[in-house]
Amino acid sequence: MIRKGYKPVIGVTMGDPAGVGPEIVAKAAAQGILAKDAHPIIVGDQRLFKRGMEIAKVRVDFQVAATLEEALTMDGIVVLDTRKFDAADLVMGELREECGRDAATNIQTCVQYCRQGLMDGICFAPNNKAAMKKAGFVLHGAIDLLAGFFQFTGNRGELNVLDDVWTARVTSHIPVKDISARLTEEGILNSIHLVNDTLKRAGIAKPRIAVAALNPHGGEGGTCGREEVEVIAPTVEKAKAMGIETDGPFPADTLFIKLFNREYDAAVTMFHDQGQIAMKLKGFDQGVTVMAGLPNPVTTCSHGSAFDIAGKGIANPGAWGNSYGLVVKMAAVDKLARVKEG
Structure with missing residues (x-):
C-alpha cells in the first residue's frame, strides 16, 4: 500500500556543471517546486548546488546526505553529496570532459537507485552531449544513454510536451x-x-x-x-x-x-x-522532453545547456520546473498502478 500522503522519490541531477543546469535547479528549488509534491534527492556535489544558488542569487535550505538510505530519512530538499566535482575553478560555458562525465555519472547513479526500487523517477537538468562524448559515453540522444543505463531494449523514444x-x-x-x-x-x-x-x-x-x-x-x-x-x-x-x-x-x-x-x-x-x-x-x-518507454518515468526540459548564457543568472527555470512537475505526476500514477496490480 502507498501510505497516506506518500510523495514519490525523485532523483534530480544538475546537468552539465558548466551550463545553466545548477542555476535552474536552484531557482526551481527556491520557488518551492521541488518538495511540494515529491521527495527530491539531488544527486551531485553540494559545492555545485551552492554555485548554482550563487549564480541564481537565491538561498535554499537543504540537507546533505552521504548515502541514499540517509537521504530517504530526511525531509525537504536533500543533496546526496557525491563529492566528485569542485565547482570553485569551473569556467562557465566551457566544454569539458570532466563536466560530461559528472553529468552522465549522476544520471547513472539515479538509474541504479530506480532499478533497486529506491527512486520512483528522474528529472535531469540540461546535459551537453558533446561533453558526454568527450568523456567516453556513446549516445545519439539522452534516450540512448538512459536505455543503456537501464539495460532496456524495448520500445522507447523522446516525446515533447507543452502544457x-x-x-x-x-x-x-x-x-x-x-x-x-x-x-x-x-x-x-x-x-x-x-x-x-x-x-x-x-x-x-x-x-x-x-x-x-x-x-x-x-x-x-x-x-x-x-x-x-x-x-x-x-x-x-x-x-x-x-x-x-x-x-x-x-x-x-x-x-x-x-x-x-x-x-x-x-x-x-x-x-x-x-x-x-x-x-x-x-x-x-516551457517545453518538456519525456524519455518515454523506460521502466521509470524520466523527464527534462526541451532546451539545452545554454553555454552562451551560463553563469549570467538569467536562465529561465520554467521548462525544467514543468518537467519536474510532470515526472512527479507520472511517478505517482506508476506507483498507484503497481499497487493495484498487487
Whole structure:
C-alpha cells in the first residue's frame, strides 16, 4: 500500500556543471517546486548546488546526505553529496570532459537507485552531449544513454510536451533525404503505441492521437507523394483496429491547429522538425522532453545547456520546473498502478 500522503522519490541531477543546469535547479528549488509534491534527492556535489544558488542569487535550505538510505530519512530538499566535482575553478560555458562525465555519472547513479526500487523517477537538468562524448559515453540522444543505463531494449523514444499537448516522432536525428525510406508500418505503430502508453502513465485514460502526413497537403491523394497512401494511412487504420483512438494522416500545416485547439492530446509526426518547430515556436521556455518507454518515468526540459548564457543568472527555470512537475505526476500514477496490480 502507498501510505497516506506518500510523495514519490525523485532523483534530480544538475546537468552539465558548466551550463545553466545548477542555476535552474536552484531557482526551481527556491520557488518551492521541488518538495511540494515529491521527495527530491539531488544527486551531485553540494559545492555545485551552492554555485548554482550563487549564480541564481537565491538561498535554499537543504540537507546533505552521504548515502541514499540517509537521504530517504530526511525531509525537504536533500543533496546526496557525491563529492566528485569542485565547482570553485569551473569556467562557465566551457566544454569539458570532466563536466560530461559528472553529468552522465549522476544520471547513472539515479538509474541504479530506480532499478533497486529506491527512486520512483528522474528529472535531469540540461546535459551537453558533446561533453558526454568527450568523456567516453556513446549516445545519439539522452534516450540512448538512459536505455543503456537501464539495460532496456524495448520500445522507447523522446516525446515533447507543452502544457497538455504531446508530440512524438517516427524518425529523429537522421538526414532529411533518408526520412521516406525509414517510414515503415512498424516504426509508425511503435510511435503510436509509445504515445498511447505514455499518456496513460501521465493519467490520460483514453488518449486521442493525430498522425501527421509526410508530403504537402497530405500527398494530395497520391499525386504529391505516395507515403500517405501506401504506409501512413494503412498504419493508422491498423492502430484503430487495436483500439487506439487514432486519426490521420493530417497535413502537417493544419495538424497543429487541431492539436493546440485540444481536439487531440498528441500528434505523431514523421520527422524531427515537423513537430519541434511548432512546439518550440509556441513555447520554447516551457517545453518538456519525456524519455518515454523506460521502466521509470524520466523527464527534462526541451532546451539545452545554454553555454552562451551560463553563469549570467538569467536562465529561465520554467521548462525544467514543468518537467519536474510532470515526472512527479507520472511517478505517482506508476506507483498507484503497481499497487493495484498487487
